[in-house]
Amino acid sequence: MVKTNEPNLTVTSKDVQKVPAQALVVGIGQTPGGPVLIDSPLSSKAASALAASLPLLGVTGASDEIHRLPGLPELEAQTLVLAGVGKVSAGDPLSSEALRRAAGSAVRQLAGTESVALALPAATVADAAAVAEGALFGAYGYSEHRTDKAKIKEPVNNIIVVTPAAEDKALKPALERARILARAVNATRTLVNQPPSHLYPETFAAAAKDLAKPLSAKVKITVMDEKKLERDGFGGLIGVGKGSSRPPRMVKVEYAPLRAKAKLALVGKGITFDSGGLSLKPSAGMQTMKCDMGGAAVVLNALLAIAELGLPVKVTAWLCLAENMPSGTAQRPGDVMTTYGGRTVEVLNTDAEGRLVMADGLVAASEEAPDVLIDVATLTGAQMIALGNRVSAVMGEEGVRDAVKAAADRAGELFWPMPIPEELRASLDSQVADIANHGERFGGMMTAASFLREFVGEVDGVKIPWAHLDIAGPAFNEGSPYGYTPKEGTGVAVRTLVAYAEDVVARSV
Template sequence: MALNSVVSLAASNSPAGSIEGDALVIGVVKGSDGPALLDSPLAAEETAALNESLSSLGVTGNADGFHRLPAPAGVEAKVLVLAGLGAIGTGPDAAPSPEALRRAAGSALRQLAGTDTVVLALPAAEAAQLTAIAEGAALGAYSYQARRSDPAALKSPVQKAVIATSLNSRAAKTILNRSTAVGKAVNATRSLVNEPPSHLFPETFAEAAKDLAKGLPVKVTVWDEKKLEKEGFGGILGVGKGSSRAPRLVKVEYAPARAKKHMALVGKGITFDTGGISLKPAASMMTMKCDMGGAAAILNATLAVAELGLPVKVTAWLCIAENMPSATATRPSDVITIFGGKTVEVLNTDAEGRLVMADGLAVASTEHPDVILDVATLTGAQMVALGNRVSAVMGDEQTSNAVKAAADKAGELFWTMPIPEELRPSLDSPVADLANIGEKAGGMMTAAAFLNEFVGQAKSGEQIPWAHLDIAGPAFNESAPYGYTPKQGTGVSVRTLVSYAEGLAAGAK
């Protein structure tokens, strides 16, 4: 697969103006009396003069704002960049949120593509602030250039970001190491999503998982079509049987000796989704290379947890297939048998993600983990309910709330949704244990009700704690870039999963 360079992150206790670089980034906030510089590293006279000139220069302080100015005397960087943070409230204690800092840093580095070294003079006196700025820089310095005949046709991402901070070097190093690992995981997820289906299909996705895992303390196991058939993975086989490219199941296991908790992750990996026999309209098919975003996210989140050395066992199950129409494809009204024995009547072959996920949830349950989280670009109904930037989480209340809390801490937008009990009867089938589609209204929740049927029991006899993350809209940005978010693959949910694993590790101590 196409691998990306990773921005080099550094911290410095030196005055920001004295640090050499191609650009010095200063924050601008949107105040009630107009735009104002935030924590300016410039001399008092220069700060006052620039503040008075902001409106005349067209600077508003709006989020994603970006203005280049000549660097004043005494500043070692070649140019001065004013990055908007938006409104931060009023009062003497008003300060930008970590997410505002993350977005401002990411926006600045994204828009400074083509430069080598950027100095960030955003508020970084606290660990949470430095973390946000470092993550934003790592996420903003991304570009997918792998399939161009002339890679120089696009500006290269920023190579190095130096963050001015008063934190001691030891604390800063720990933060930057974590931010580098998380940024690398998110960007690898983006690149997998951005890969064309001509290059990323089940076999090559499995190979990419092996390549990305090299050098890390993880074990990668791959089920090919013969092993899938022998062990009864009817969901993955049923979805993939219409394609000339056979499906795969990939297990990525990180099992540190001191782990006290076991977290299982299940990801939807449809490398391209035509809808199968229930063929999608052409316009709905153009972005379907992103339908493996859930599998890409759980893969790279697991690798980030391994790189960070968290004392949590993580087992990722990547359920990979290509959904194509052909003489061998699953037909509407066919009945398939999921791993573990439950049967499903396939009424719509475009509701395929839940079929591969059913296999993944069932096999993950056999190991009796402490929690199962599944991630999938599952339903168009998710976008109807929550739009293109907010993901949904459904499942048991405690696990769903914990995922939401982890997402809030990570700076990702998730919202908890219910699984109404009245939706389950709509999945009843006259010829099988259940059908793969049911009530159309609230289709996102109906899909979750289907998945719930395949979550197994813990050793206590109760259902394993479980949450389903539907990232259908947020996984792929069809509009213009914003903040640290590029066009196309976004890498959404990786940061939430790492944050959740860190919470498990902290709770197990």
């Protein structure tokens, strides 16, 4: 069900004149004095001539800019591609993320080209790995439901990274990590891009099993259907899902290696389509609501990547899957439902449904006493108002929140720490239940986090360290593609969670 392109990835330290590829990509930097070739692999004569002609060609070196030129006589490549890397300063190396974005942008925009060689500045293993990551992220396409294949430019199928570090023994595991990350990110994108006619709780659970099949010796999957959820008291999932003809599911995914250094629990919001329920969204507001299961897709694929990397940390992911629809059986504003664990919630707004299914997942995850609990959700429109469409929010216990931010910085993803002001909790008070699902409108992202925090459990009287990641805007790109990021599903937060798990292992040594 989840099909993604996996291009061939090779490295070489050969002279670029001898690299067999249809297109050769070189980097152009942006400086106050004009565009400059960066670490050009071309002959000095060709490099000088090209550098002199950059202004005449309209090249600036800005990020996301590429210019195609006919291949030079000295090259095997048919096309020379000038890829902007953004602003550069003399003596300062490019960041890993600048390399990822430049490589990803070039490969993305060269869709329809069979083979691409990337001669970007990648002298070290870390830089070569960053180029490989970006290229693999950029080589993504989703055309599963398109019938006129002639109009589709297929993603680049062969990627060659040109680097003097090609013979370094440390490069092989770094490239394997890049492949695993790309597989996880692109599988997340594909799940998010699936139309709600095809992806609903039952088929999402099936897709999870399918994705985990290659790791069946390491990963266990348990699917709880609506009968078990009803029997065991998962009232959040049952309440949100009862307006739909497609019943909810809870999917538990477990990776438990021997001698694990820590226990990590991940909870993901999996609303496969969000109409708003009886608190109906405007029609325009529903058009992108296939993406409301992005959190569940993230935690699933992050766990699978962690398992494939063989990290010595136990990870359990809880995928809270439901479809939020209006009907004669749907929950109503004013209803009181009982979440897993026994707490009652007054449903003031049926479009604040994600936190209800997450409440079930947070309580279930807490029962297993993890060392850290992290949830991921496309939870609030308020996230986009506060931070825009490219920066995700992280809230929660200070230590976990800051560690997630550090992991995101290392991974190259944009997260920003936000508070959970104590005064917002009072707006969730209910006259008829333990808590209401809707409160203060202003600061709504933080109010939602305050609700979720109520369902995080304790171990020996101490709250489990917890962080909440709101990825509402960044999970789904409604604008133009940029860097290695395509339209629609982005796969954001997968890399952050993997980096966080790696950091946990590193701190335990």
